[in-house]
Amino acid sequence: MAFNATIQHQSGHTRRGSDSPADSRSQPSPEHGPKVGSIVAIDDDPLTLRLLSAHLSKAGYDHKTADNGTDGLELVDDSTAVVVLDLRLPDLSGFQILQYLKEHHVNVQVIVLTGSDQVKDAVEAMRAGAFQFVTKPFDPDQFLVFIDKAFNSWKVADENTNLKSAHSQSVPVREMESTADVHVRLMQQVDQIASLDSTVFIGGETGTGKSTIARMIHQRSKRSAGPFVTVNCASLPRDLIQSELFGHTKGSFTGAVTDRIGHAEVADGGTLFLDEIGDLPIDLQPKLLTFLQERTVRRLGASESNKVDVRLVAATHHDLAALCRQGLFRQDLYFRLLVLNLELPALRHRTGELPNIANSIIEAVCERQGISRKTISSRAMEMLEQHAWPGNIRELENVLERATAFAKSDAIEPQDLLFSNAVFDQRTLTESSLEPTPAAIGFQLAGKTLEEIERAAIIETLDMLGGNKAKSARTLGISEKSIYNKMKRLKIEY
Numbered sequence: 316m317a318f319n320a321t322i323q324h325q326s327g328h329t330r331r332g333s334d335s336p337a338d339s340r341s342q343p344s345p346e347h348g349p350k351v352g353s354i355v356a357i358d359d360d361p362l363t364l365r366l367l368s369a370h371l372s373k374a375g376y377d378h379k380t381a382d383n384g385t386d387g388l389e390l391v392d393d394s395t396a397v398v399v400l401d402l403r404l405p406d407l408s409g410f411q412i413l414q415y416l417k418e419h420h421v422n423v424q425v426i427v428l429t430g431s432d433q434v435k436d437a438v439e440a441m442r443a444g445a446f447q448f449v450t451k452p453f454d455p456d457q458f459l460v461f462i463d464k465a466f467n468s469w470k471v472a473d474e475n476t477n478l479k480s481a482h483s484q485s486v487p488v489r490e491m492e493s494t495a496d497v498h499v500r501l502m503q504q505v506d507q508i509a510s511l512d513s514t515v516f517i518g519g520e521t522g523t524g525k526s527t528i529a530r531m532i533h534q535r536s537k538r539s540a541g542p543f544v545t546v547n548c549a550s551l552p553r554d555l556i557q558s559e560l561f562g563h564t565k566g567s568f569t570g571a572v573t574d575r576i577g578h579a580e581v582a583d584g585g586t587l588f589l590d591e592i593g594d595l596p597i598d599l600q601p602k603l604l605t606f607l608q609e610r611t612v613r614r615l616g617a618s619e620s621n622k623v624d625v626r627l628v629a630a631t632h633h634d635l636a637a638l639c640r641q642g643l644f645r646q647d648l649y650f651r652l653l654v655l656n657l658e659l660p661a662l663r664h665r666t667g668e669l670p671n672i673a674n675s676i677i678e679a680v681c682e683r684q685g686i687s688r689k690t691i692s693s694r695a696m697e698m699l700e701q702h703a704w705p706g707n708i709r710e711l712e713n714v715l716e717r718a719t720a721f722a723k724s725d726a727i728e729p730q731d732l733l734f735s736n737a738v739f740d741q742r743t744l745t746e747s748s749l750e751p752t753p754a755a756i757g758f759q760l761a762g763k764t765l766e767e768i769e770r771a772a773i774i775e776t777l778d779m780l781g782g783n784k785a786k787s788a789r790t791l792g793i794s795e796k797s798i799y800n801k802m803k804r805l806k807i808e809y
């Protein structure tokens with residue numbers, strides 16, 4: 316891979332790639348005023364770069380250019396809104412760059428500008444997440460329209476990300492109101508754990524509130540002003556976990572095109588929450604153990620370690636002791652994690668508490684949706700109490716959110732409750748802990764109107780297929796147009 320290629324700037328001068336990107340920025344023209352967010356154009360054709368540069372400057376866009384992929388990627392940072400990308404470059408392929416951008420700069424919009432008019436390239440680029448595919452020679456006016464649209468798209472995505480991160484830092488967890496012994500005891504334990512600074516392990520079935528409790532512990536601890544960083548060990552690609560957790564240096568592996576700080580360092584001064592720790596691959600477990608023992612981080616490819624001040628909270632729905640017995644989890648790590656242990660009860664075991672929890676959820680949902688407070692009829696509450704809740708509080712929230720939205724009167728009635736056959740991990744349930752009840756066997760057909768059954772079938776299919784309408788329509792044996800019509804008619808918002 317050519318790392319010493321040159322960067323060309325809008326002025327037409329050619330320089331080595333190590334110059335500060337800031338001094339390569341064009342001045343926005345007063346005619347259009349400055350725009351927040353910048354553009355990086357990557358193309359090995361000097362004429363195209365000059366043309367692009369001239370049009371972007373005229374339209375007031377802050378931009379930088381590079382004549383190869385490696386240097387181009389170095390120019391991309393948090394302020395980059397749009398990347399204009401050639402597919403054929405001397406060092407990396409445009410598709411490699413596109414994939415890298417989609418993984419590491421998710422909000423950046425990529426406009427592919429290429430000499431290739433191959434349909435398969437266009438299809439592949441759009442599939443890989445390109446915003447637009449444009450062939451050369453390009454029409455400047457139309458091109459600027461695409462840039463404008465891509466910019467708007469980035470702005471929306473960026474605002475959402477900022478909102479999410481601000482939210483995750485500052486908005487306190489809205490606690491359920493419950494005076495039941497089990498809840499009061501749990502909150503006392505949370506307070507006690509929060510006052511200490513040791514590693515915490517939270518166990519419990521899926522949806523019992525492990526992530527929520529982890530956040531509460533952080534918010535009630537002396538670290539509350541610091542970051543709360545979540546890493547989901549089950550959803551990270553296996554070969555990226557180490558670099559995501561501990562960071563890497565440029566060139567330490569294929570695709571490591573820049574230095575990157577890991578989540579453990581981001582959490583410095585705060586709490587690192589390792590969710591689904593039971594899914595951490597066994598070969599990475601010694602690295603976590605070393606981190607827990609030494610509280611230092613060595614980025615992949617680095618020769619030195621950095622000290623970090625982090626409190627670790629870990630959680631999993633797996634039985635960690637059983638994983639140890641099966642040789643899937645290291646016992647030494649297990650004991651390091653279980654300094655303070657909190658086991659969250661399944662909803663079906665929170666006897667007598669369900670009405671309180673349900674009412675608290677309904678209140679929160681109505682408040683969030685800005686609608687007047689709904690109640691729940693005693694028959695509907697009875698149905699809730701009969702259900703086995705394999706998906707626990709999360710499943711209860713889903714059922715009540717849907718019921719609140721579709722209840723025809725001020726009170727939620729049995730017909731408003733739709734128990735989907737929640738997708739949950741069977742491993743978390745033992746035979747004896749889940750007694751089948753009539754309501755637990757999914758949606759009851761008898762006694763329902765055809766319209767209710769149709770509605771349930773559509774919602775459950777959408778649930779099952781992650782909301783994909785085309786796939787759901789095919790599964791239901793109807794056209795895509797019909798599913799939209801039916802969703803409209805049956806007031807299904809998905």
Ligand SMILES: Nc1ncnc2c1ncn2[C@@H]1O[C@H](COP(=O)(O)OP(=O)(O)OP(=O)(O)O)[C@@H](O)[C@H]1O
Pocket residue numbers: 489490491519520521522523524525526527528590631632708709712
């Ligand atoms: N004590 C609580 N106060 C308020 N809401 C709660 C509480 N416990 C759980 N919830 C709600 O229940 C839902 C599930 O909680 P959470 O995501 O924390 O569960 P989890 O055990 O981490 O799930 P998973 O194992 O699937 O990651 C969330 O939407 C959360 O709002």
